[in-house]
Amino acid sequence: MKNRPHFDPAHWPLAIASRSAGDETHLVMGDNVSRHRVCLRGLPAGHPIAWLIPCDALLDARLQALAALDRWLRGARRGAQMFGPTAYQARRLDLLLAILDLRRGGGVTSHMVARRLVYPRLSIGQGASWKSSPERRRTQRLIREAEALAAGGYRTLLAGRAGRQK
Structure with missing residues (x-):
């Protein structure tokens, strides 16, 4: 060759x-x-x-x-990035890691996560209005996703396996 x-x-x-x-x-x-x-x-x-x-x-x-x-x-210029996440995926992964870091100490509620990380510029409700809000459901989904990533889901990312893109 x-x-x-x-x-x-x-x-x-x-x-x-x-x-x-x-x-x-x-x-x-x-x-x-x-x-x-x-x-x-x-x-x-x-x-x-x-x-x-x-x-x-x-x-x-x-x-x-x-x-x-x-x-x-052989000196070929590199084309599209093969393994790296898209800009959106990178921002989402940053958010998931920030959620894990914040919750690492324990005692951090989903409301605190939402206020500090997910919706920092939004005035989110408390009590009954928080419990029935779409912001709470999204924050809880992000927390579950972050915990799944920490529990071994990151291996799928490293392996480059196709899956549901978020």
Whole structure:
């Protein structure tokens, strides 16, 4: 195949971090858009690279990352972001993490979460008007979603699995 990367770190982009141990060299390479972590094992310069990928639950994500690394090593400009969330999803994840941080100490009610994080500029009711409000129901859904994320749902995000987009 034409223009495939060969093991020649002297002609690769500069490593952000590097560590060698025995016949292995671990590199973190990247630019301001992407990072690639590579482990090189006892390969003489000039030889073609063989990629070793674990065949596990993250195989699809690993193959996408490998394709991106291959393009990057050949000098291709990066296209659309493969793994990152959209701007809306990033804001939502920020909100969910903020909810977890606020509730970490305990004793924080859904009303406090709504007032401080979800509806900071809105005057939300108290008592019976709060209990029957759509703001309360939305806040409770966000709290449940944040707790599910902390209980292991983040793994789905990291694996890049398709699912309901929020």
